[in-house]
Amino acid sequence: MALPWDRPPPPTQADADVEVLYAAIGCSLSHWEDIESELSHWYALCIGKMWKHEAYDEYFDKGRTSQGRIAAMEKATERYFMNNPSQEAEGQLGVLIDATRKFADRRHELAHGIVRPIGWYWPVVKATMKLPPALRDEWCLVPPHYQRSWFDPDKWEPEFVYTSKEVYMIDHGFVEHLHLLMHFRNDYLPKPPQRGAASN
Numbered sequence: 001m002a003l004p005w006d007r008p009p010p011p012t013q014a015d016a017d018v019e020v021l022y023a024a025i026g027c028s029l030s031h032w033e034d035i036e037s038e039l040s041h042w043y044a045l046c047i048g049k050m051w052k053h054e055a056y057d058e059y060f061d062k063g064r065t066s067q068g069r070i071a072a073m074e075k076a077t078e079r080y081f082m083n084n085p086s087q088e089a090e091g092q093l094g095v096l097i098d099a100t101r102k103f104a105d106r107r108h109e110l111a112h113g114i115v116r117p118i119g120w121y122w123p124v125v126k127a128t129m130k131l132p133p134a135l136r137d138e139w140c141l142v143p144p145h146y147q148r149s150w151f152d153p154d155k156w157e158p159e160f161v162y163t164s165k166e167v168y169m170i171d172h173g174f175v176e177h178l179h180l181l182m183h184f185r186n187d188y189l190p191k192p193p194q195r196g197a198a199s200n
Contacts, residue, residue: 005102014138024164028171046080
């Protein structure tokens with residue numbers, strides 16, 4: 001059974017309008033930034049500095065990548081629950097952090113992928129697409145060649161080919177995960193102060 005952070009299966013139909021694909025990528029990356037923002041609130045709450053600029057500066061200084069910021073947030077929440085024990089919360093926290101790391105892999109693909117004519121990748125998608133695409137008029141997202149780990153080392157075929165349909169499948173996972181993160185914050189983390197208190 002596929003998990004929410006798994007790569008979607010190869011496409012069955014390409015994007016005839018390249019702007020549709022670009023819109024899907026932009027939408028998904030914006031939703032990922034919602035996740036990053038939520039994690040920054042976790043960090044600020046756990047160190048007792050919600051709404052204070054130094055908390056958010058510190059969070060981003062500690063992590064220059066998505067995975068680094070996830071690690072910084074994880075350490076802050078672990079310290080918080082050492083002082084405020086809750087087996088239920090710690091169990092859910094571990095699951096959410098693990099899922100966030102796996103979703104970050106999909107975000108990385110979207111952020112660093114390139115849009116190309118899908119006809120160039122026909123050997124990769126011919127098993128799922130019914131008709132060969134027009135060589136230059138239908139589109140997909142694939143990894144750039146410098147991301148060597150995303151290619152078959154022998155055939156130089158990309159490990160993923162996404163159209164807007166697959167990108168929106170990933171995006172749906174981002175949105176659902178964001179809701180879980182927000183519920184966790186509301187249920188287990190300190191209640192945030194009024195925003196006006198940030199300047200005190």
